[in-house]
Amino acid sequence: MKALILNGERKNEASLTRLEKIIETEMSSMGCVVESVLLREKTIAKCMGCFDCWVKTPGVCAINDFGNQVVRKVAASDIVVFLTPVTFGGYSSELKKAIDRFGCPMLLPYFRKVNNEIHHKPRYNPMPYLIGVGVLPGPDAESERIFKTLVERNSINFDVPVPRSAVLYETRDSESITKEVRALITDLKERR
Amino acid sequence: MRATLFVGSSRGPKSTSHSLASYLAQKLEQKGVLTRLLFIQQALSSHKGIDDLLKAIEQTDVLVLAAPLFADSHHASVIRALELIHEHIRKNADEKKRIMMAVSNSGFPEAGQNNVSLAISRRFALECGFTWAGGLALGGGEAIHGKPLEKAGGLARNIRKSLDMTAEALANGEHVPEEAARLMALPLMPRCIYVQAANPLLVWIKARQNGSKTSVRHRPYQ
Numbered sequence: 001m002k003a004l005i006l007n008g009e010r011k012n013e014a015s016l017t018r019l020e021k022i023i024e025t026e027m028s029s030m031g032c033v034v035e036s037v038l039l040r041e042k043t044i045a046k047c048m049g050c051f052d053c054w055v056k057t058p059g060v061c062a063i064n065d066f067g068n069q070v071v072r073k074v075a076a077s078d079i080v081v082f083l084t085p086v087t088f089g090g091y092s093s094e095l096k097k098a099i100d101r102f103g104c105p106m107l108l109p110y111f112r113k114v115n116n117e118i119h120h121k122p123r124y125n126p127m128p129y130l131i132g133v134g135v136l137p138g139p140d141a142e143s144e145r146i147f148k149t150l151v152e153r154n155s156i157n158f159d160v161p162v163p164r165s166a167v168l169y170e171t172r173d174s175e176s177i178t179k180e181v182r183a184l185i186t187d188l189k190e191r192r
Numbered sequence: 193m194r195a196t197l198f199v200g201s202s203r204g205p206k207s208t209s210h211s212l213a214s215y216l217a218q219k220l221e222q223k224g225v226l227t228r229l230l231f232i233q234q235a236l237s238s239h240k241g242i243d244d245l246l247k248a249i250e251q252t253d254v255l256v257l258a259a260p261l262f263a264d265s266h267h268a269s270v271i272r273a274l275e276l277i278h279e280h281i282r283k284n285a286d287e288k289k290r291i292m293m294a295v296s297n298s299g300f301p302e303a304g305q306n307n308v309s310l311a312i313s314r315r316f317a318l319e320c321g322f323t324w325a326g327g328l329a330l331g332g333g334e335a336i337h338g339k340p341l342e343k344a345g346g347l348a349r350n351i352r353k354s355l356d357m358t359a360e361a362l363a364n365g366e367h368v369p370e371e372a373a374r375l376m377a378l379p380l381m382p383r384c385i386y387v388q389a390a391n392p393l394l395v396w397i398k399a400r401q402n403g404s405k406t407s408v409r410h411r412p413y414q
Contacts, residue, residue, distance in 0.1 A: 010275070046233065046269050047262070049202045055395065056402040058410040075413035088316040090265045090308070093275055097268035108409060111390045118300050118387065124414055146311045153264040153308055 001078040001188070003027045004128075005036040006070070008084035008095025014170055016083055016135060022174060023081060023133065026181045030188075032079065039094045042066040047100035054109040059123055067101035074102045079129045079188060082151070086134035086167060089146025099154075106158065114156055122159040130155050131184055132165035139169065194226045195362065196252040200259025200270040204231050206338035208297050212330070213258035215341040215352065216295075219359030225254070232259075232273045245273065246280045254291050254362055255322065257313055260333065261298040265309050274316045281320045292317040293325040293358070293368050295376070297333030301386045303377035305331065325361070326368030328354060328376040334389070335380045350375040 005023055009016040024034045044067045052062040061068050074080055084095040091099065106127070107120040132151035136143060144167040155163035164184050168177055197217050201207030210231075217227040228248055235241035249255065259270050266274070280286070294313035296306035310327035317324040330351065341348045341355070354375040358368050380386075388394070392408075399408050406412075 046202065047267065049260070049262075049267075052402075054408065055398045056404055058399070058404060058406050058408050059412040072413045075411075087271060088274060088278075088312045088319060090271065090312045093268045093272035096263075096265070096271050099263050100268050103263040109390055109395050110392065111387055117302050117305065118383070123409070124411055143315060146308065146315060149311070150264055150308050153305075157264060 001030075001032045002076060003032040003034045003079040003081065004073050004077040005034065005081040005083055006095060006098055007036060007038045008082065008092040008098070009038070009040065010085060010092055010094055011040050013085065014135075014137075016085070018174065019133065019135060019168060019177065020083060022178050023083065023181050026178065026185060027079070030185065035073065037070070037073070037098075039098050042069075044070065044097050044101060046097055047103070051104065051109075053105040059105050061101055061105055063101075067098070070098045071102045071105045074106060074128060075124050077128045079131065079185075081131045081133060083133045084135065086136045086140075086143050086147050089143045090150055103157075112159075117156075119157055119159075127158050127160045129188055130158060130160045130163060132163075133181075133184070134165070134167040135170060136167055137170050143167075193224070193253045193363070193365075194228070194251055195220050195254035195256060196248045197227060197229045197256040197258060198270075198273065199229060199231045200233075200257060200267055200273075202233055202267060202269070203338065204234065207260065208330075208333040208336040208338060209258040209260055209295075211336050211338055211341050211344070212295050212297065212351070212355065213256065216256060216258070216355045216359055219356055220254075220363060223359060223363035225363050228252075233269045236269055236272060242276060246276065249277050249280065249290075250286070250288075252290060254325075255293075255317075256362075257292070257294040259294070259296060259309070261296055261300075261306055261309050264305070265312055278316065278320055287321065290320075290322045291325045291362070291365065292320075292322040293327060293362065295328040295330065297330040297336075299332070299334045301332040301379060301381075301383050303329040303331035303379075325366070326373065328358065328368060328373055330376050332380045332386055335386075347380055350378050 151165035201209040306329035357372040
């Protein structure tokens with residue numbers, strides 16, 4: 001299986017490299033080929049909301065920068081991991097700029113109904129598993145709840161099965177973090 | 193009293209977020225509140241713009257965030273603005289009392305799809321030490337498409353009523369009324385009409401008009 005880790009750490013803040021390495025190690029040990037992208041080092045312009053990726057160059061963003069590479073990598077992956085400092089309960093701006101750029105190209109302009117809500121149909125079949133790994137300095141029940149709900153909502157929008165998320169605390173030791181990461185990625189099966 | 197209204201849409205003045213913010217700003221002005229409208233994407237494009245954005249926060253008593261839903265939360269530029277504001281407030285140990293509200297608009301018809309976005313706005317307010325005055329959620333916002341609300345006719349009747357109530361409350365330093373939230377969340381049109389926007393024939397025609405060389409369902413990366 002191919003796994004992609006999108007690392008949304010911010011410049012001049014706590015590095016998420018330790019966690020990224022743990023996730024890479026655990027995924028490699030279950031047979032995944034893992035690629036990690038440190039998003040703040042990449043040129044990814046903000047999504048313009050133009051919808052060219054639907055009605056002009058279907059599936060391809062009009063902005064020719066690394067954002068298009070992100071779409072390509074997500075489409076080719078079995079598992080996509082969002083690794084991010086939990087930011088007001090959501091994703092960091094670094095991670096979100098990548099998600100905004102693959103959000104529309106990975107979907108079709110057509111609708112489907114899920115739990116009596118309108119959502120877009122997926123462009124690719126199957127869509128990759130989505131795993132949200134948020135990082136906080138310490139326990140924060142409200143932020144954790146918002147983060148998990150956000151990952152669930154994204155999973156509905158991107159038509160991915162079984163949303164998985166965890167919020168990890170920076171201060172925890174590597175062994176307990178490894179256990180949590182293993183619990184997140186267990187039972188993931190080949191989908192292609 | 194000073195209010196700063198941030199427009200979080202990448203479409204700037206041609207956006208539904210701007211329609212909402214500018215109408216609310218007008219109503220606040222009528223109640224004697226000094227208002228200032230700022231476009232987040234424009235502000236973030238230069239150091240001067242960021243300085244202006246942070247100065248506006250320093251001077252404001254009321255902060256309004258009007259932003260579209262992007263993948264269930266805010267557009268990355270809105271999140272970046274919130275990160276910068278939070279960092280600025282903490283660095284300067286700024287303890288000025290401010291209230292904040294947000295209005296989130298989704299392209300999907302169900303206003304409830306904005307709930308996580310509003311929760312993030314509320315969390316931001318709390319982490320900055322602002323009093324959270326409440327949120328408004330609009331579904332099917334694309335139907336407004338940047339039109340001034342006064343010119344949007346019956347389609348925007350409930351939106352105008354909601355913002356009229358909200359302006360009254362904010363000018364008095366009060367919470368956004370529940371009735372304002374209820375009115376904003378009412379569907380703009382029956383869902384069976386809304387879904388026609390994604391009618392395959394109409395989409396195909398649009399793609400042809402744009403000179404698309406591939407099928408709308410094209411999978412370039414598979």
